[in-house]
Structures are given as C-alpha cells and as structure tokens.
Amino acid sequence: MGIAFKVDSEIANTSIYVCDLQLSKVYLKDDKDNPWFLLVPRKNKSEELVDLTFEEQNLLMEEITIVSEFFRKEFAPFKLNVGTLGNIVRQLHVHVIARYENDRAWPGPIWGVPATQCYTSEEIKGIISRFKDFTH
C-alpha cells in the first residue's frame, strides 16, 4: 500500500471540492467571472506532467476533455485556457478555465488576477450537481 494521497493545503483551503474522477480530484475555484476547475492527479510527489506514467497522462487528458466539454455545455466560453504552472503550489494540478472577451484579464493570462465576484452557495451546489450528472 502506498502513502495516502493528500491534496496540497493551499488548494484544499482556497477551492471547493467537487468530486473524484478516475485519476484526479476535482476542485472548483470560487470565481463567478470565469468558471475555473482544478484537476489534481491522486499521485504523491508529482510536480510535472512528465512525473505521470504514459497511462496516467492519457487519463489526465481524458479528464481535461470531460471538464472542457462540461464547460462548453454549461458556460459557453469564448476560449478555454488549460495549463499546469505550479510556480506557487508545487503539487501537480491542471487548470481548466473559461475565458470571455470581456473578462477581467482578457486577452492576458488570468492566473494571479483576483476574481471580482463569488458564487452563492446555491450556485456552487448547482455546478457540483450538474458536473456529477455530466460524468455519470
């Protein structure tokens, strides 16, 4: 048995847990301007995509696709931004972000630019529930 997987406390404390997919834990950022999910592969000591096996990389790509298709269905993004930076939180995590032509950082990158609106708890419940339906 390996050591139990633990999500970095910065992610756990600043994002909302959504569910587990086959490889990753899914989190929602409280950013009503720009729907924003994080995928955190449940693999200890991973910091880079290349720290995953080939099979895990393909699974992660599948999970990016699931989130992307959910975003297209629910939030009509003008553009999706997908990236793994990890300059601040080193644990491997992938951002999937819905971008709009009039959003707060357009057309620049949105990392580090604070959200201007939060969700209500009802809205959060709705997004989590619809994502779970979407993946079943």
Place this chain on the structure above:
Amino acid sequence: MGIAFKVDSEIANTSIYVCDLQLSKVYLKDDKDNPWFLLVPRKNKSEELVDLTFEEQNLLMEEITIVSEFFRKEFAPFKLNVGTLGNIVRQLHVHVIARYENDRAWPGPIWGVPATQCYTSEEIKGIISRFKDFTH
C-alpha cells in the same frame, strides 16, 4: 486529401521553426531568459484540445513529454509551465516553458511579459540540432 496545413502567421513570424514531430510542428521562441517551445498540431480548424481526437490528444501529450524531457536535460528548469491559452492566436498551440526562481515573471505567468535577451544565431542552431538529435 485535406487542405494543406498552414501555421498561423503570428506564430510563423515571431518564432523559429525547429522541426515536425508526428502530430505537431515545433517552434522555438527567441527568449534566452526562458527556453520556450510551441507545439502546433498539424490539424486545420483546431482551437481547443477537445477539437483533437482521442488519439491526437495522446500524441500531443507524448510530444509535450518529449519537449519536457529535452528541457530537463538541456536547461535544468526549476519548474515547467505547460499551457494552451489561444486568447490572441486562435490556432491550437501548446506552450512548454522553462521557468526559474529568478526569471522576469516569477512566480506569475510569463505570457505577455517580454523577453529581455535574445539568442545568437549560433545558439539557435545548437538548440535545434540538439533537439533533433534528442528525438531521433
């Protein structure tokens, strides 16, 4: 036969062609601070990862891995940043960027922050040559 693939002129004009991999054309940005490659899948009308087939997504992940491993070998990055934004150039392209703790944008995202140093033509030839050797 499909329509011949054409790289967006913004990418072709501002980056240096390196080589073709199985799926993608590879370009080098002229940024000596932060080694930075672009992967441009040779598939017309693709703007998002989800516009690729499952097989193409996996190939792209493999090519991200090839570039990442080359960067680790050649440039000893403190962290890799991998992302597809496309807010300005819509044609699907993936950035693989070597980041350092003392680089010009650390720890923020580096997109949109201009390079402070260019390569010499000898350095560019060397990088291209070593990447081709690495992939053969």
